[in-house]
Structure formats: C-alpha cells, structure tokens
Amino acid sequence: MTIYSPKLIEEYVLETISRVRVIKEQCENLLSKDFASQAPKNLAQTHINICHYLETAIKSIYKDIDWKNIKKIESSFILLQTTDSIIREFGSHIRYIDGAQTQKVPWGLISPLEKYLKRFLSDVEILFRPQWKYNYAIIPTNLYEYYSKTLSSYETHVKNKNLSEILKPLKKYFYIVSFPSIERENILLHCLLGHEIGHLEAKTYISSRNKEFLKLIQDKIADVVNQRIKKPEFKNVPEEIMPQIKQEITQAYLKETSEIWERGLEEILSDIVGSFLFGPAILFSNLEIALQDLNGLDITPGKDNNYYPPWRMRLRNIYQVQRDLKLFPLQKKAFQSKPIYNNVSKGFKLVENIIQEKSDEQMLKSNDLLKIVYEEIENDLVNAKRLILIKLSELFLLLNPDSFYKNLSHLIEKIDFGVPPNPYENSISKRKPAAIVEIINAAWFYKLSWKYRLFDKKNQFNENIFSKRERMNRLALKAIEYADMEKDYSDWSSEKNRKPS
Amino acid sequence: MSVITKKEIIKFMNKTKIKERLFVTPIFNQNEFFDASSINVRLGNEFIVMRKQSFPLLDISNSTSKDKIRKYQEKIRIGFREQFVLHPRQLIIGSTLEYISVPCKLMCYVIGKSSWGRMGLIIATATKVDPGFKGCITLEIINEGEVPIVLYPGIPIAQLVFHETSSKENYNGKYYCPTGPQFPNFEKNIEDWKFWFPKN
Numbered sequence: 237m238t239i240y241s242p243k244l245i246e247e248y249v250l251e252t253i254s255r256v257r258v259i260k261e262q263c264e265n266l267l268s269k270d271f272a273s274q275a276p277k278n279l280a281q282t283h284i285n286i287c288h289y290l291e292t293a294i295k296s297i298y299k300d301i302d303w304k305n306i307k308k309i310e311s312s313f314i315l316l317q318t319t320d321s322i323i324r325e326f327g328s329h330i331r332y333i334d335g336a337q338t339q340k341v342p343w344g345l346i347s348p349l350e351k352y353l354k355r356f357l358s359d360v361e362i363l364f365r366p367q368w369k370y371n372y373a374i375i376p377t378n379l380y381e382y383y384s385k386t387l388s389s390y391e392t393h394v395k396n397k398n399l400s401e402i403l404k405p406l407k408k409y410f411y412i413v414s415f416p417s418i419e420r421e422n423i424l425l426h427c428l429l430g431h432e433i434g435h436l437e438a439k440t441y442i443s444s445r446n447k448e449f450l451k452l453i454q455d456k457i458a459d460v461v462n463q464r465i466k467k468p469e470f471k472n473v474p475e476e477i478m479p480q481i482k483q484e485i486t487q488a489y490l491k492e493t494s495e496i497w498e499r500g501l502e503e504i505l506s507d508i509v510g511s512f513l514f515g516p517a518i519l520f521s522n523l524e525i526a527l528q529d530l531n532g533l534d535i536t537p538g539k540d541n542n543y544y545p546p547w548r549m550r551l552r553n554i555y556q557v558q559r560d561l562k563l564f565p566l567q568k569k570a571f572q573s574k575p576i577y578n579n580v581s582k583g584f585k586l587v588e589n590i591i592q593e594k595s596d597e598q599m600l601k602s603n604d605l606l607k608i609v610y611e612e613i614e615n616d617l618v619n620a621k622r623l624i625l626i627k628l629s630e631l632f633l634l635l636n637p638d639s640f641y642k643n644l645s646h647l648i649e650k651i652d653f654g655v656p657p658n659p660y661e662n663s664i665s666k667r668k669p670a671a672i673v674e675i676i677n678a679a680w681f682y683k684l685s686w687k688y689r690l691f692d693k694k695n696q697f698n699e700n701i702f703s704k705r706e707r708m709n710r711l712a713l714k715a716i717e718y719a720d721m722e723k724d725y726s727d728w729s730s731e732k733n734r735k736p737s
Numbered sequence: 738m739s740v741i742t743k744k745e746i747i748k749f750m751n752k753t754k755i756k757e758r759l760f761v762t763p764i765f766n767q768n769e770f771f772d773a774s775s776i777n778v779r780l781g782n783e784f785i786v787m788r789k790q791s792f793p794l795l796d797i798s799n800s801t802s803k804d805k806i807r808k809y810q811e812k813i814r815i816g817f818r819e820q821f822v823l824h825p826r827q828l829i830i831g832s833t834l835e836y837i838s839v840p841c842k843l844m845c846y847v848i849g850k851s852s853w854g855r856m857g858l859i860i861a862t863a864t865k866v867d868p869g870f871k872g873c874i875t876l877e878i879i880n881e882g883e884v885p886i887v888l889y890p891g892i893p894i895a896q897l898v899f900h901e902t903s904s905k906e907n908y909n910g911k912y913y914c915p916t917g918p919q920f921p922n923f924e925k926n927i928e929d930w931k932f933w934f935p936k937n
Contacts (some may be wrong), residue, residue, distance in 0.1 A: 270819075339812070412807075655838045667764065722765065
C-alpha cells in the first residue's frame with residue numbers, strides 16, 4: 237500500500253479538518269474573554285475567517301483529486317500537506333491572543349500605550365502580549381502581509397471568498413510585541429516597548445540604505461582583504477587560485493559587515509526612537525537591562541551574540557538624545573525637593589561615568605571589519621536621527637524640556653505621598669491629566685530619588701523598600717489608566733456638547 | 738463632629754499642603770461629583786467573585802484560610818461599557834473607581850445611593866473609612882432584590898459623607914494604598930483571636 241492510498245489520504249484530510257476546526261473553536265472561545273484592547277479580538281476573528289477559508293480549500297483540493305493519475309494524486313497530497321503545515325503554524329499564533337487576555341497583561345497600560353504609539357505609527361496595530369521567555373521583543377513580520385501572501389495560493393481553490401474580506405479584521409500592518417511575563421507589573425521597564433516599536437522605523441531606514449552601504453564599504457573591504465592575504469597564512473597559496481580566494485574572502489566579509497551594520501544600526505536606532513518617545517525613562521531602563529548581561533557592557537558584536545552592539549555605545553546614544561532634547565542636565569528650578577534633584581542627578585551621573593569610558597570604541601577600532609562598519613553606523617545615525625526628529629516634530633511628539641519638567645516634581649510628590657500621579661492639580665478646578673510619558677518618568681525619578689540601605693543594621697533585608705517599589709508600580713499603573721480615562725471622558729463630553737440636541 | 742458640606746469638601750480638596758489635602762481621583766464631571774454634603778463615587782472595574790463550585794466553607798480559625806480564600810475567590814476585570822450581571826443573593830467584592838486619600842482631620846462613611854437601594858442593591862457593609870486612609874475603597878456588593886441587576890463599571894454607585902474629626906489620627910490598617918478590591922485579610926488578627934477559636 238503506497239502513501240497515496242485513498243484511505244490514508246481520506247484519513248489525513250479528516251484529521252486536518254479536525255485541526256482547523258479546533259483552532260476555530262479556540263478562537264471563538266477566546267473571543268468571549270476580556271482583552272485590554274481590540275487587537276487580540278481582531279486577530280482572533282481573522283483566524284476564525286482563515287479557518288473557514290482553509291477548510292473550504294482542503295475540501296476543494298480533496299474533491300479535485302484525480303484518483304486515476306498517480307502524479308496528480310501526489311501533487312494534490314503535497315498541497316494538502318502544505319495546507320496542514322500552514323494550519324499547524326497559524327494555530328501556534330493563538331498563543332498571542334491567549335496571552336493578551338486582560339488578567340495576563342498590565343491592563344491599565346495597554347490602551348494608553350497603544351494610543352501613544354499609534355500617534356507615531358498611525359497605520360500600525362500592535363498586539364502586546366507577555367511571554368515567559370525573558371525578553372522584550374517585536375516579531376518583525378507584518379502578520380497581514382504574511383497571511384495574505386501565504387493564503388494567496390488558495391484563491392483558485394476557494395472561489396467564492398475574497399482574501400481581503402478574510403483579513404478585513406486586521407489592519408494592513410499588524411505586529412506582535414512581547415514583554416517578559418514576570419515584568420508584567422513593572423511600570424519602569426515597559427517604556428522599553430518604545431524601543432521595540434523603534435525597530436519598525438529602523439527597518440524602514442535600513443532597507444532604504446542597504447545598497448548604498450554596500451557601495452560605500454566596497455573599497456574599504458577590498459583594502460582589508462588585501463591586507464589579510466599578505467599575512468603568513470596565505471604565503472604558500474598558489475598564485476593561480478589567489479583571485480578565487482580573494483573573492484571568497486571579500487564575499488564573506490561583505491556578508492558579515494552587512495549583518496553587523498544592519499543589527500548594530502537597527503538596535504541603536506530603535507533605542508533612539510524609544511528615547512525620543514519616552515525620555516530619560518528609557519535610559520535607566522536600558523541600564524537595568526544592560527546590567528543583566530553576563531557579557532558586560534563592551535561585548536564584541538559577533539555571530540554568537542547576533543551582532544548586538546555594545547551596551548556602552550547604546551547607552552551613550554540614548555544619553556545623547558536626552559541632551560539633544562535638553563532633558564538633561566536637569567532643570568533645577570523644576571524640582572521642589574532638593575534631595576530628589578540631587579539623587580536623580582546622581583542617577584544621571586552614574587550613566588555619565590559609564591559612557592565616558594571609551595572601552596567599547598577601542599574594542600571596535602581594534603577589529604578591521606567592526607571599525608569600518610561602526611564608522612558607517614555613526615554617519616547613518618546622524619542622518620537617521622535628523623529624519624526621526626522631523627517626523628516627531630511634525631506629529632507634535634517631540635518632548636519639550638519645559639513642559640516635560642513643569643509637572644514632574646508634582647507627580648513625584650504624589651507617588652511619594654501614596655496617591656496615583658494621574659493629574660496635575662493645583663486645585664480641583666485646575667486639573668490636567670498627566671501624559672503616559674510624564675507618569676513613567678515620574679516613577680523613574682521617584683525611584684532614583686530613594687536613599688536606602690538594602691540591609692538594615694541587623695543585617696535583615698529591607699522589606700520596606702520592596703513594599704515601596706511595589707506600591708510605586710501600582711500607583712503609576714493606576715495613574716496611567718486614570719489619566720487615559722479622564723482624557724477619554726473629556727473627549728466624549730466635548731463631542732456630546734458639540735452635537736445639536 | 739458634624740458632616741461637612743460641599744463647600745468644605747472643596748476646601749479640603751484645594752488645600753496646598755499635600756498631607757492636609759483630600760484627594761479623590763479621577764474626577765470626570767464636577768456637576769455629577771458633588772452633592773450638598775457628599776461626593777459621589779463610581780463603581781470600579783475590578784471584582785472579586787466567588788467560585789462557589791469549590792467553596793466548602795470559610796473558617797478563619799483555620800491557619801490555611803488565606804490560601805483557601807485565594808482559591809475560592811477570583812479577581813476579574815470587566816471592561817468599561819461592559820456589563821456585570823449580579824444575580825439575586827449574589828455577593829461580589831468590588832471597589833470604588835476612585836482612589837481617595839483622606840487627611841488626618843477627616844473620616845468618611847460610604848453610603849449607598851437610594852436609587853440603587855430601591856432596586857435591592859446593597860453596596861457596602863463595612864462603611865467606615867478612617868482618617869489617613871489611602872486607596873480605592875472595597876465595596877461588598879449584594880443583590881438583595883428578586884431580579885438580576887446589570888452593573889456597569891464607571892456608574893455612580895455610592896456616596897462618601899465626610900466628618901471632621903476632633904483630633905488628628907492616622908490610618909494604620911491592613912489595607913495599604915489598594916488600587917482595587919482587596920481579598921479579606923485576617924492574618925494580622927488571628928493570633929489575638931485564638932482565644933475565641935476551638936482548641937485543637
């Protein structure tokens with residue numbers, strides 16, 4: 237009995253249809269759950285539509301099998317297997333929807349964060365979800381495009397259904413952004429999601445510069461290759477095969493430099509976008525993540541670390557954005573409390589001490605390829621930063637030091653007192669909801685202002701500081717939710733008053 | 738001490754010194770917010786509901802009661818503009834949407850709104866809020882009526898009536914800066930209450 241027996245294929249089709257129906261049912265179940273935003277529901281509805289579509293496709297492929305022709309049976313079976321593998325792969329995407337359920341995410345943060353980031357990327361829909369892997373990440377695949385491309389080959393099998401209708405619940409640009417589940421309630425680190433969004437902007441820039449980069453470095457790479465083949469290891473290589481070896485080395489170097497450039501520029505540019513969007517908060521968040529890295533601050537970009545740029549360089553660039561925006565040095569007059577000003581200044585000083593050391597730059601200069609690439613990255617950053625600045629100012633998203641610091645001290649004082657820092661309120665008739673960026677930075681500055689000992693005189697762990705940290709997270713998260721609600725209500729109210737009765 | 742009126746409530750809410758100020762946040766609509774001698778508070782969107790199917794009994798003398806309470810009570814969140822249907826005789830733990838900070842010179846009572854009361858909805862049983870308390874106020878919500886009641890997070894559900902205290906006091910209770918409804922916590926009291934429990 238061959239694998240193409242009608243009985244086996246029939247069973248296979250039955251099981252495949254069963255799988256697609258289970259996925260559909262799971263999505264229908266998920267649609268009845270609570271989500272903090274519309275994105276997971278849109279993805280679930282899309283999957284339900286896709287399941288209908290693929291089930292129709294499977295039935296059509298099966299019914300069209302020409303059982304008299306073994307070649308045609310074979311090609312139909314391969315198509316069924318391909319469809320099954322698509323179903324299994326799409327089925328794994330349910331984890332994004334499942335993870336995005338209200339109780340698994342910092343619900344008060346999701347909608348305001350989404351609104352803020354959409355001001356920067358208006359056409360994009362983002363699904364935020366936690367993952368148990370400790371990583372803040374964006375899946376750089378546009379799911380709309382991916383589904384559309386994958387399903388387009390079935391259009392001949394599903395004649396009465398339009399693919400654009402199937403994918404209608406999704407926006408044209410749909411991305412999944414993940415954060416570590418264990419940091420769910422850590423308000424301080426969630427600004428790193430701004431870095432993840434920055435990847436989309438960075439990728440656009442990189443793809444527009446890719447060819448130019450390769451042109452620019454060709455001569456420099458040729459010099460490095462010429463230097464390399466002069467080395468003793470090539471002494472005994474026969475003259476006639478030298479051009480071929482030279483070409484192979486050149487190709488390998490070009491490939492590697494391209495990867496180093498792409499990864500280095502993408503990470504630093506994403507940091508810069510995040511930094512423009514979230515201000516000093518992203519500087520301190522990155523420092524915290526950098527501290528977790530066992531490889532230290534000066535890691536050499538290489539294949540084993542996915543060509544990540546050294547942390548010290550990343551921090552330097554983020555810090556520079558704060559200076560460019562004039563968010564640092566701190567405005568002394570904006571701080572009512574001198575100890576808070578002093579302690580926050582100390583926090584910045586710590587970063588300055590780290591970035592003033594140039595060990596990362598020395599490391600990069602000591603390697604021929606890295607030196608070439610990072611010189612180019614430096615040039616690219618000047619250009620890319622200018623473009624980002626233009627975009628942000630056109631969108632009125634550029635942080636202004638005067639308005640940034642105007643209410644910060646008031647918000648810090650509120651957290652310290654134990655109330656959510658959602659409005660600036662001199663009196664109840666003069667209330668102004670705080671922006672998400674102000675609240676996150678107020679929480680960061682508040683934490684930086686602490687002066688504490690981790691262990692007391694009796695060598696006991698200071699549980700009070702732990703409670704204080706936990707309380708700060710709760711109050712800041714609540715504040716973000718409240719500020720967003722007040723803003724929504726005010727918009728609704730103005731709209732209502734505008735409408736003729 | 739006497740109940741303070743709207744004018745005095747506003748005075749407390751406008752105090753310059755943060756410690757003396759009465760905070761109630763968020764404020765959506767000031768007309769709806771104040772009554773002559775109280776402020777109206779809304780229903781929050783987090784609830785603690787009972788998993789009756791796995792609910793044998795709650796006995797606070799049992800040392801494992803804290804774990805059991807967590808097991809038998811579940812925290813859920815309802816989106817705004819979504820319904821929560823409260824069935825007759827059903828108890829849920831909710832909270833005010835508003836976070837309040839009561840200065841040391843004030844205390845308040847949480848009182849149900851008469852319109853809801855006429856529908857059979859009881860919103861608070863432990864109604865005293867001490868001077869110095871900060872947080873969302875936990876509400877014990879019961880439908881004592883004969884028919885299910887639909888609740889919507891955000892609707893005004895209770896009122897806070899404030900009294901000035903004769904001297905300053907500061908809250909030193911078990912619930913510190915809660916931002917939603919709190920699970921019952923007997924942990925602090927159990928040792929002192931052991932005298933009253935059956936001996937093993």
